[in-house]
Amino acid sequence: MESTTPRVRLTPWSERDLDLLRAANAPELMHHLGGPETEEQLLKRHKRYVALSADRRGRGRMFRISLAPDGEAVGTVGFWEQTWQGRKVYETGWAVLAAHQGRGIAVTAVAGVVDQARAEGRHRYLHAFPSVGNPPSNRLCRRAGFSLRDECELEYPPGRPMRCNDWRLDLRPGDPAE
Numbered sequence: 001m002e003s004t005t006p007r008v009r010l011t012p013w014s015e016r017d018l019d020l021l022r023a024a025n026a027p028e029l030m031h032h033l034g035g036p037e038t039e040e041q042l043l044k045r046h047k048r049y050v051a052l053s054a055d056r057r058g059r060g061r062m063f064r065i066s067l068a069p070d071g072e073a074v075g076t077v078g079f080w081e082q083t084w085q086g087r088k089v090y091e092t093g094w095a096v097l098a099a100h101q102g103r104g105i106a107v108t109a110v111a112g113v114v115d116q117a118r119a120e121g122r123h124r125y126l127h128a129f130p131s132v133g134n135p136p137s138n139r140l141c142r143r144a145g146f147s148l149r150d151e152c153e154l155e156y157p158p159g160r161p162m163r164c165n166d167w168r169l170d171l172r173p174g175d176p177a178e
Contacts, residue, residue, distance in 0.1 A: 012053040013062035032131040058122040074100040129164040141167035
């Protein structure tokens with residue numbers, strides 16, 4: 001049986017990905033994240049993504065999600081260091097353009113990020129914090145192998161409280177607990 005999930009390629013974020021970031025800033029994609037960002041906010045985020053992807057110290061990486069074999073850019077995914085409950089962990093986030101949702105692209109891309117974060121070997125856990133009101137992202141976490149820990153309150157964007165689910169994936173299963 002042939003898979004209906006498109007083949008996904010993750011490419012480190014680069015200067016040329018600003019238009020993709022603008023496309024992912026659509027109201028329907030930013031609804032659970034405080035709404036679309038201003039151009040100034042997008043430029044700052046793009047600069048952070050480029051710097052993170054150029055960093056070789058294991059602090060994380062952002063990626064352009066594209067479809068193989070044609071290379072059409074369809075979303076973003078990445079992981080970065082975060083302090084959560086007093087511990088250094090990785091956090092992950094993603095966005096798939098509306099026209100490409102519902103085809104397994106995000107879960108495939110998140111699986112690729114899990115592999116990347118695991119290969120870094122720097123942190124034990126990878127967390128995701130989707131809004132409790134975002135069922136598709138919460139389902140994606142479960143499908144990607146994350147375990148639901150609890151609900152929590154975060155600020156995103158800064159200054160705007162958001163009720164989230166704390167999903168966690170063990171990057172070193174089988175190792176003694178830390």
